[in-house]
Amino acid sequence: MSKGIKIVTIGGGSSYTPELIEGFIKRYDELPVRELWLVDIEAGKEKLEIVGNLAKRMVAKAGVPMEIHLTLDRREALKGADFVTTQFRVGLLDARAKDERIPLKYNVIGQETNGPGGLFKGLRTIPIILDICKDIEELCPNAWLINFTNPAGMVTEAVLRHSNIKKVVGLCNVPIGMRMGIAKALKVEPERVHVDFAGLNHMVYGLNVYLDGVSVMDQVIEAMADPENAMTMKNISGLSWEPDFIKGVGVIPCGYHRYYYKTGEMLEEEHEKAAAEGTRAEVVQALEKDLFELYKDPNLDIKPPQLEKRGGAYYSDAACNLINSIYNDKRDIQPVNTRNNGAIASIEDDSAVEVNCIITKEGPKPIAVGDLPVAVRGLVQQIKSFERVAAEAAVTGDYKKAVLALTINPLVQSDKLAKQIVDEMLEAHKEHLPQFFKKVEA
Ligand code: G6P
Numbered sequence: 001m002s003k004g005i006k007i008v009t010i011g012g013g014s015s016y017t018p019e020l021i022e023g024f025i026k027r028y029d030e031l032p033v034r035e036l037w038l039v040d041i042e043a044g045k046e047k048l049e050i051v052g053n054l055a056k057r058m059v060a061k062a063g064v065p066m067e068i069h070l071t072l073d074r075r076e077a078l079k080g081a082d083f084v085t086t087q088f089r090v091g092l093l094d095a096r097a098k099d100e101r102i103p104l105k106y107n108v109i110g111q112e113t114n115g116p117g118g119l120f121k122g123l124r125t126i127p128i129i130l131d132i133c134k135d136i137e138e139l140c141p142n143a144w145l146i147n148f149t150n151p152a153g154m155v156t157e158a159v160l161r162h163s164n165i166k167k168v169v170g171l172c173n174v175p176i177g178m179r180m181g182i183a184k185a186l187k188v189e190p191e192r193v194h195v196d197f198a199g200l201n202h203m204v205y206g207l208n209v210y211l212d213g214v215s216v217m218d219q220v221i222e223a224m225a226d227p228e229n230a231m232t233m234k235n236i237s238g239l240s241w242e243p244d245f246i247k248g249v250g251v252i253p254c255g256y257h258r259y260y261y262k263t264g265e266m267l268e269e270e271h272e273k274a275a276a277e278g279t280r281a282e283v284v285q286a287l288e289k290d291l292f293e294l295y296k297d298p299n300l301d302i303k304p305p306q307l308e309k310r311g312g313a314y315y316s317d318a319a320c321n322l323i324n325s326i327y328n329d330k331r332d333i334q335p336v337n338t339r340n341n342g343a344i345a346s347i348e349d350d351s352a353v354e355v356n357c358i359i360t361k362e363g364p365k366p367i368a369v370g371d372l373p374v375a376v377r378g379l380v381q382q383i384k385s386f387e388r389v390a391a392e393a394a395v396t397g398d399y400k401k402a403v404l405a406l407t408i409n410p411l412v413q414s415d416k417l418a419k420q421i422v423d424e425m426l427e428a429h430k431e432h433l434p435q436f437f438k439k440v441e442a
Pocket of ligand 1 (some may be wrong): 112150173174233234235280284309310311312313383
């Protein structure tokens with residue numbers, strides 16, 4: 001890697017790409033990205049060109065010798081890559097809108113990565129990521145796969161269990177956002193705050209918080225119980241926590257936990273929002289339209305601040321810090337999705353977990369936390385079962401497994417309901433779920 005790094009970004013036409021470019025520019029001195037290949041599919045061609053041209057302008061303005069390549073040929077791009085990042089959305093935002101709208105008809109949470117929406121996003125995504133894994137094996141076997149594609153936990157689980165790729169890390173911006181939110185509540189700089197993260201993707205808890213090396217957990221729990229500090233992200237309602245619950249549970253939940261601990265209120269809000277302004281995907285569709293209009297401006301050569309209206313804040317920090325630490329063997333601590341290897345005692349060793357790791361050139365080394373507190377252990381295990389069964393359904397196209405996965409999911413209250421939702425969503429997403437519609441040979 002001494003001659004500089006080759007990075008391939010699959011789903012390069014994403015509106016988030018300028019985040020990534022900004023991150024690589026900022027770190028160029030220690031992370032010399034020589035080639036960045038942005039890859040997309042035919043349907044994303046126009047977006048790829050717009051975003052790619054903005055990327056080229058950003059790099060030119062920064063004066064760094066990073067070549068930006070745009071292509072629809074994934075295999076061509078992958079040859080000899082050092083890192084492959086994935087950030088694609090099968091079926092684009094239209095598919096996400098269906099994931100959000102259809103469950104609501106059944107009075108069930110409709111969300112990008114949780115409940116039926118999460119299941120179907122996984123069913124659409126996993127076969128594609130496994131195809132990418134095969135290409136990586138053949139064309140750049142030494143590359144690290146850094147996955148951002150949601151549902152990131154389920155996708156990491158699928159890669160670990162159903163591909164030959166071992167060098168995979170799943171990434172999310174939620175832990176960074178939590179650390180920032182905690183620092184804000186403590187009124188200190190985030191650099192002084194350390195959080196012991198453990199759990200699963202979008203189901204991660206802060207088990208302990210340290211300020212300058214001293215535990216301040218009691219103070220943070222107290223702060224989180226105050227509605228003023230209800231941490232959330234742009235895409236999730238900031239409904240405040242019941243103070244007695246937060247004080248009782250004794251760990252810090254992430255924004256997504258609201259779907260599980262406040263299901264009724266979140267559902268009510270989703271219904272209201274869907275009727276008033278549209279579901280999150282529909283809001284994001286409008287936001288994206290505006291963003292791409294901005295990106296087209298030939299005078300724009302920085303990441304526009306409007307991108308901050310999306311939920312992916314700090315996404316570039318998460319990705320670039322991880323790549324930087326692997327490349328430079330920094331051995332710093334970052335929360336990532338990786339093979340558990342015994343770090344969380346209540347989860348199988350070979351399952352994907354989101355946990356603090358020491359990031360080395362050989363990859364993330366998870367830091368042991370022992371058992372999760374009994375108050376949260378059951379939910380985490382239940383979601384892990386959901387993720388595993390869902391990944392199996394995605395790989396095999398086994399209808400029964402899809403129904404089972406959704407029945408296990410705590411956001412769906414009955415097997416009959418699960419089946420009804422699966423039936424309607426399979427039909428709605430038919431074109432992206434060929435594994436469920438295989439013709440039986442006569
Ligand atoms: C957060 C989550 C991501 C998710 C995003 C949605 O960043 O961690 O996994 O994709 O929010 O944001 P959006 O603006 O698309 O609703």
